[in-house]
Amino acid sequence: MRPYPAAFAEMLHCTLLGQLRNRMALLLAVAFIPGWIAVARLCASDREVRFPLDSLGTEAAAQASHVSQVVNALAAVTLVTGFVTFMETFKAGEVDRRLLLAGYPRVPMLLAKVTAVALIAALLALYTVAVLGTSVSVRQLGPLALGLCGAGLAYGGIGLLLGSLVRGELEGFFLVIMLSLVDTGLQNPVFTVVDLSGLEVLPLYGANQLTLAAAFTSGAPWSHSLLSLAWAAATSAAALLVFHVRTRSHCAVGAAATGVPAPVTAAGPPEAAVRASLRRSR
Amino acid sequence: MPSEVTQRQSRLRIEGVWKAYGRRQVLCGADLDVPPGALVGVVGENGAGKSTLLRIAVGQLTPDRGTVVRAGAVGYCPQQAVLNESFTVLQHLRLFQVAYRLPSLARAHELMDVLGFAHCGRRRTGELSGGTQQKLNLLIALMHDPQLLVLDEPYQGFDWDTHQRFWALAARLRDAGRSIVVVSHLLHDLHHFDAVRHLREGRLETEETAR
Numbered sequence: 330m331r332p333y334p335a336a337f338a339e340m341l342h343c344t345l346l347g348q349l350r351n352r353m354a355l356l357l358a359v360a361f362i363p364g365w366i367a368v369a370r371l372c373a374s375d376r377e378v379r380f381p382l383d384s385l386g387t388e389a390a391a392q393a394s395h396v397s398q399v400v401n402a403l404a405a406v407t408l409v410t411g412f413v414t415f416m417e418t419f420k421a422g423e424v425d426r427r428l429l430l431a432g433y434p435r436v437p438m439l440l441a442k443v444t445a446v447a448l449i450a451a452l453l454a455l456y457t458v459a460v461l462g463t464s465v466s467v468r469q470l471g472p473l474a475l476g477l478c479g480a481g482l483a484y485g486g487i488g489l490l491l492g493s494l495v496r497g498e499l500e501g502f503f504l505v506i507m508l509s510l511v512d513t514g515l516q517n518p519v520f521t522v523v524d525l526s527g528l529e530v531l532p533l534y535g536a537n538q539l540t541l542a543a544a545f546t547s548g549a550p551w552s553h554s555l556l557s558l559a560w561a562a563a564t565s566a567a568a569l570l571v572f573h574v575r576t577r578s579h580c581a582v583g584a585a586a587t588g589v590p591a592p593v594t595a596a597g598p599p600e601a602a603v604r605a606s607l608r609r610s611r
Numbered sequence: 612m613p614s615e616v617t618q619r620q621s622r623l624r625i626e627g628v629w630k631a632y633g634r635r636q637v638l639c640g641a642d643l644d645v646p647p648g649a650l651v652g653v654v655g656e657n658g659a660g661k662s663t664l665l666r667i668a669v670g671q672l673t674p675d676r677g678t679v680v681r682a683g684a685v686g687y688c689p690q691q692a693v694l695n696e697s698f699t700v701l702q703h704l705r706l707f708q709v710a711y712r713l714p715s716l717a718r719a720h721e722l723m724d725v726l727g728f729a730h731c732g733r734r735r736t737g738e739l740s741g742g743t744q745q746k747l748n749l750l751i752a753l754m755h756d757p758q759l760l761v762l763d764e765p766y767q768g769f770d771w772d773t774h775q776r777f778w779a780l781a782a783r784l785r786d787a788g789r790s791i792v793v794v795s796h797l798l799h800d801l802h803h804f805d806a807v808r809h810l811r812e813g814r815l816e817t818e819e820t821a822r
């Protein structure tokens with residue numbers, strides 16, 4: 330059995346099955362996304378809204394209720410992926426540390442978790458496009474799905490990072506919700522009345538530009554999808570770093586020991602003597 | 612030289628280990644030597660630092676000062692069952708099979724029989740009783756047949772029959788040359804040990820055993 334592919338496949342399999350068994354996650358995905366889009370459809374007016382799209386260097390115009398539905402769809406996708414990924418990473422944290430101590434390779438473990446996030450983000454994006462398509466006359470479905478998937482990836486990465494970083498469950502939930510509220514609120518064209526600078530640094534900027542352009546114009550700022558990928562890559566790398574720091578072995582391998590008997594019924598990993606020699610002054 | 616021979620033969624040697632949490636000093640120069648084929652008990656009051664000592668012994672925690680030398684593969688059973696409640700028992704076994712690089716799960720299935728939960732393979736650990744979760748927690752430490760076993764109150768929640776089977780299994784492993792360190796609170800268990808070390812004021816003292 331080759332350790333790296335097997336480690337990746339087993340962790341991906343278990344993580345996806347774990348997500349499927351998470352009833353709260355399923356409820357959020359199935360009910361919250363259409364529910365939050367419906368809230369926008371019912372609450373927003375039909376007046377026309379004109380808003381600038383920096384990525385295309387142009388202005389777009391659409392009904393406020395349609396814009397609100399797309400913005401709420403983005404918010405729902407970010408909340409669901411951020412929340413679900415955070416919960417999974419946080420809950421699995423202790424077992425993951427135990428697995429690492431037992432010899433599970435770190436990189437395949439994290440790659441499997443990132444792949445699970447990508448699959449979940451892609452599924453949620455397709456589902457959200459299908460829901461949006463019933464009430465908004467979307468101009469370009471492909472880029473819209475890509476934008477929503479990018480939003481899921483960015484917040485999935487954030488969930489992964491927070492799940493490895495924070496000590497309490499409530500802190501993580503609060504941070505995911507607050508970040509998503511600020512991110513979508515500041516970039517909501519229906520509410521934004523002044524030009525704000527610095528929005529480019531927000532996690533949702535690329536996905537927001539691509540999604541709005543896809544929904545209401547014939548242009549598609551493809552390069553902006555890379556911003557979401559960059560956020561996902563940066564947060565995943567940071568999660569790996571946190572994971573590494575929290576679980577680094579404080580022991581260096583030393584000389585092999587003698588006098589070790591053979592296994593009774595099953596073979597264990599190779600013998601090794603491990604030496605922790607820490608003589609730091611207190 | 613005799614001391615060098617002893618050092619080479621030790622499966623676990625802890626020398627002058629110190630550990631503090633903030634201002635609270637937990638370990639103050641603790642020493643422990645576990646030779647092959649020994650079943651060693653570590654006893655002490657609540658909060659004496661037994662779990663801290665074991666976490667340092669397996670490399671999960673860094674000592675502030677001191678030396679830890681381990682020889683051979685280690686199996687660690689933490690005090691609280693560390694399991695993912697969304698995963699089934701078999702999923703746990705497959706993940707740890709990858710971690711330990713085991714060619715098969717034959718030994719794990721044997722141990723499931725011995726510990727009496729062979730019928731629970733497809734159940735999620737969140738649905739299992741506390742005692743059965745603890746059985747899986749222990750099995751994960753044993754399934755790769757390590758040379759050194761570090762067990763932190765491994766029989767919490769076990770019924771009497773399983774408790775007895777655990778000690779029979781521990782004796783068999785010891786007789787086969789494995790080294791086992793067990794944290795225990797139960798006075799009636801002390802006769803199972805070859806040596807008992809009492810953790811008192813951050814140091815380990817030798818305690819007389821009935822054996």
